[in-house]
Amino acid sequence: MASGIRHDDLRRNNRLLVLSSVRKVGQVSRTQIANATGFSASTVSAISAGLITEGALREIEAEEPAAILKRGRPQVGLALDPRAGTVVVATLTLNHLSAALLDYAGTTIADRAKRLDTLRISAAALEDEVSGIVAELVEHAAQKAAGPVLRVVLAVQGITDRAGREMVWTPITPWTGLGFADLIERRTGVPTGVENDCSMIATALMSANTARRQRDFAVVLLSHGIGMGIVLDGRIFSGTHSSGAEFGHLMLHPGGALCRCGKYGCVEAYAGSYAIARAAAGNGEKVQPLSNISTADMTKLVNAARNGSPLEQKAFDKAGEAIGLGLGSLFALVDPLPVTFVGANTQAFDLMKPGLRRGLQATAGGARAGNIAFALEPDEMPLIRQGSALRALQHLDEEIFSPGIALAG
Structure with missing residues (x-):
């Protein structure tokens, strides 16, 4: 027996489709929304009127240059209202912590931003630094009357739990099981999610919606470490317990x-x-890796290889072979995917x-991969920031504005 669709669920889904149409384009007419969603003009008008009243959308008047949305007579367009709320997105990678405050329009x-010695800092100090940078921006939003901070997303280099609460393991610090979401929520009162950095890169690239990245693709991070994000059937892949694709x-x-x-x-x-630098120096494979190799140092190795230095050439060739073997093993389980390589070592x-x-x-x-093409970023x-922002703002669309949850104040 088929189950009926609850009226509240249908209303929420329809409102989300309208919000998503506006977020995807930035500024759009009601007619364009109707064409994109399949809704009637009257349905779009009714939904948008409610979202305008609630503060999620605003009208763009015809005299504003950005409102000229099509040829001929300009229409009154719709855009996300930046005053509806704000989000904080933070990124923790090797020796680096950054965060940004964004409005509802993105x-x-x-x-x-600040540098940290992530390999040597204590767990308590690291937790304080991460929660502190978020708290500073939450306070900034309050002081500037920028709108309430409604979501925090922290992207980390390493494995996160499926629920998005912890940094389970990372190579950038010896500390494991750091519950950043609980910590930030206690300090700021703002709902928080913890995400894998490569998954956020994939989220950003997925939003570009190019032909190669519509439904299935992989991202490989080429940096001090090697990471991966995978999109299958238009969704970020994650494991049953954690963030999944630890390709490195x-x-x-x-x-x-x-x-x-x-x-x-x-x-x-x-x-x-660190592996390329170790091999280029002629050191054995069991030599302890260096904690950090700068982009400038990598550029010197690249230039040496291009100038014919055999050790550097062999090191980069070996790196490429390792990535190829790894991708080949992946493609034995999943059909060959378009791959975008990201990071300084591209x-x-x-x-x-x-x-x-x-x-x-x-x-x-x-x-079986044949002549698979590769893209470089x-x-x-x-991309990590963009993906994190998309994840945070989509949370607002899905959990606050599409169900029509009234905001205090």
């Missing part, structure tokens, strides 16, 4: 090169910045590509 109001710690060679995770033979132990992609292709062809999954940090 415009940055304020941001903060996929085992290639048991007993092989020492990884910073403490294990031997991981993809990252050959392809991370500057060396031409040096890695021959080894990558060779590694792919050495695996059954990779052999050199800077991961704006």
